[in-house]
Amino acid sequence: MSLLQVKDLVVEFPHRRGTLRALDRISFDIAPGEILGVVGESGAGKSLTGAAIIGLLEPPGRVAGGEIVLEGQRIDNLGFEAMRPIRGRKIGAIFQDPLTSLNPLYTVGRQLVETIRAHLPVTEAEARKRAIGLLQDTGIPAAEQRIDHFPHQFSGGMRQRVVIALALAAEPKLIVADEPTTALDVSIQAQIIQLLKQVCKERGAAVMLITHDMGVIAETCDRVAVMYAGRIAEIGPVHEVIHQPAHPYTSGLMGSIPDMTSDRERLNQIDGAMPRLNAIPAGCAYNPRCPRTFARCLVERPELMHAGATRAACWLHDAADPHAGQAEIAARHHDAMAAGERATPEAAETIVEVTR
Numbered sequence: 373m374s375l376l377q378v379k380d381l382v383v384e385f386p387h388r389r390g391t392l393r394a395l396d397r398i399s400f401d402i403a404p405g406e407i408l409g410v411v412g413e414s415g416a417g418k419s420l421t422g423a424a425i426i427g428l429l430e431p432p433g434r435v436a437g438g439e440i441v442l443e444g445q446r447i448d449n450l451g452f453e454a455m456r457p458i459r460g461r462k463i464g465a466i467f468q469d470p471l472t473s474l475n476p477l478y479t480v481g482r483q484l485v486e487t488i489r490a491h492l493p494v495t496e497a498e499a500r501k502r503a504i505g506l507l508q509d510t511g512i513p514a515a516e517q518r519i520d521h522f523p524h525q526f527s528g529g530m531r532q533r534v535v536i537a538l539a540l541a542a543e544p545k546l547i548v549a550d551e552p553t554t555a556l557d558v559s560i561q562a563q564i565i566q567l568l569k570q571v572c573k574e575r576g577a578a579v580m581l582i583t584h585d586m587g588v589i590a591e592t593c594d595r596v597a598v599m600y601a602g603r604i605a606e607i608g609p610v611h612e613v614i615h616q617p618a619h620p621y622t623s624g625l626m627g628s629i630p631d632m633t634s635d636r637e638r639l640n641q642i643d644g645a646m647p648r649l650n651a652i653p654a655g656c657a658y659n660p661r662c663p664r665t666f667a668r669c670l671v672e673r674p675e676l677m678h679a680g681a682t683r684a685a686c687w688l689h690d691a692a693d694p695h696a697g698q699a700e701i702a703a704r705h706h707d708a709m710a711a712g713e714r715a716t717p718e719a720a721e722t723i724v725e726v727t728r
């Protein structure tokens with residue numbers, strides 16, 4: 373059974389001039405003990421997905437549709453207070469900047485002991501012993517002394533280790549880690565990721581690892597979800613998504629992984645930019661940048677469908693017929709164009725071919 377199920381999740385921001393839909397029907401599962409990577413360009417909706425799961429969406433952002441189910445319990449409709457015991461006990465969080473998770477006025481020991489005792493029935497002395505154990509497990513040297521130090525007495529990397537210890541303190545089933553190493557020195561990023569992977573695997577905790585770094589995903593995750601414009605473009609086992617990407621966006625991203633086997637960095641930028649939330653095109657959100665756009669892509673939104681070893685939201689993988697209804701679509705599109713809506717040059721070319 374899944375540990376976490378996210379079904380058709382919609383997150384919106386109501387504004388004076390209309391509502392912005394930032395997550396548009398996101399669905400995925402995380403199995404117990406699994407590491408799911410979430411990757412995509414800046415603004416794709418990765419952090420909002422994490423925030424919705426831990427119940428920390430900042431107003432006016434709100435879950436406007438769908439469900440989030442943790443161990444069979446629906447949690448998307450719990451208020452901030454009702455989520456409190458779940459946050460910490462069942463879901464631990466790690467953010468980019470360790471200082472956002474730590475109180476500068478308290479020793480790390482006090483914060484660990486309080487978290488442990490808030491969620492687990494243990495004495496102060498037992499909690500302190502556990503806290504020292506956690507600091508040791510996360511690689512803090514001289515943990516018995518360091519436990520009485522304040523956050524500012526730790527380096528950035530050591531502080532993030534403390535945050536990992538804090539996230540694990542109440543033995544949660546799921547850790548949501550949002551760009552946990554982006555703020556750290558490059559030289560220690562890999563160590564922290566390895567540590568996160570190791571301590572979570574040892575405890576059987578599942579991880580949702582949000583990052584824009586495909587290299588981290590490749591080395592760490594079991595499965596990966598590729599996000600684009602508030603939707604999931606592709607999801608599947610990490611090896612398959614990287615080596616046989618089914619979605620043209622994933623193929624583009626894969627071209628952006630530095631090639632470790634050669635001296636040259638194979639940085640393949642995808643032309644264009646992700647659309648703004650108020651200008652997401654009809655049909656497939658990727659259609660203005662996709663080298664393979666065809667008429668259907670402009671009008672009909674593709675849902676995730678089986679695509680070899682992964683699932684991709686792309687009409688190229690429609691088992692029935694990728695070009696289904698193409699002539700009719702092209703005709704509809706012509707009407708839309710006549711009404712003044714614009715199409716991409718590639719798409720327009722396809723339409724011309726289809727209707728010729």
Ligand SMILES: Nc1ncnc2c1ncn2[C@@H]1O[C@H](COP(=O)(O)OP(=O)(O)O)[C@@H](O)[C@H]1O
Binds near residue numbers: 412419420432433
């Ligand atoms: N408070 C807000 N009001 C309006 N839009 C927001 C707000 N917070 C985030 N967004 C938008 O939601 C989208 C997804 O943001 P986010 O999840 O932070 O992206 P990522 O983590 O993938 O870089 C972005 O387009 C961002 O501008």
Ligand code: SF4
Binds near residue numbers: 657662665674686688
């Ligand atoms: S649905 Fe069409 S536009 Fe979207 S990724 Fe697939 S081919 Fe490209």
Ligand SMILES: [Mg+2]
Binds near residue numbers: 418419420
């Ligand atoms: Mg983010």
